[in-house]
Amino acid sequence: MLWIAVLCLTVLQVLTLEPPPDNCRKPWHNVKNPFKCCNLPSLFKDEDLKACGMEKPVMNDEEIKPKPLDCDKQICLLQKYNLMKDENTIDRAAIAAFLDKWAEINEDFKDVVEIAKNKCINRELMGPLEICEPKRMSFCIVTNIFSNCPKWEDTDDCAQIKDFIEKCPPP
Secondary structure, three states: EEEEEEEHHHHHHHHHHOOOOOHHOOOOOOOOHHHHHEEOOOOOOOOHHHHHHOOOOOOOOOOOOOOOOHHHHHHHHHHHHHEEOOOOOOOOHHHHHHHHHHHHHOOOHHHHHHHHHHHHHHHOOOOOOOOOOHHHHHHHHHHHHHHHOEEEEOOHHHHHHHHHHOOOOOO
């Protein structure tokens, strides 16, 4: 009897660990710049992004090229806003307060920030462990805010992205 329970639990675990369907692995094939679909106010000042070697996403039809993950740049940016406890550890409470303050200024995003906080700050972060925690946190927050954007543009490209997000929601 015990071996049946173990077998059932093993099968359940394997089923819940399945990778996403193939159509969720290739996002919005033909959209060059998904950032133009959400009128998302910047979380950080342009000069702080620049000081940490980062660029603000461009809101036009130019194609976005994927950039390698650089944890040092993300840590630099989070440290500028006192969102790190130390060199490697994010400060979840400080990030939550930072997002709340941002949502006060950008009231349309208040509900979306709550979603992002619940999925990113109040839970264990998803993603490969080789990606540093600050990068995973930032990715989680931006992905969830973008996916639930209250200021979505009504274009064919953006409809394609919205359809993808509905079929393959972020974790």
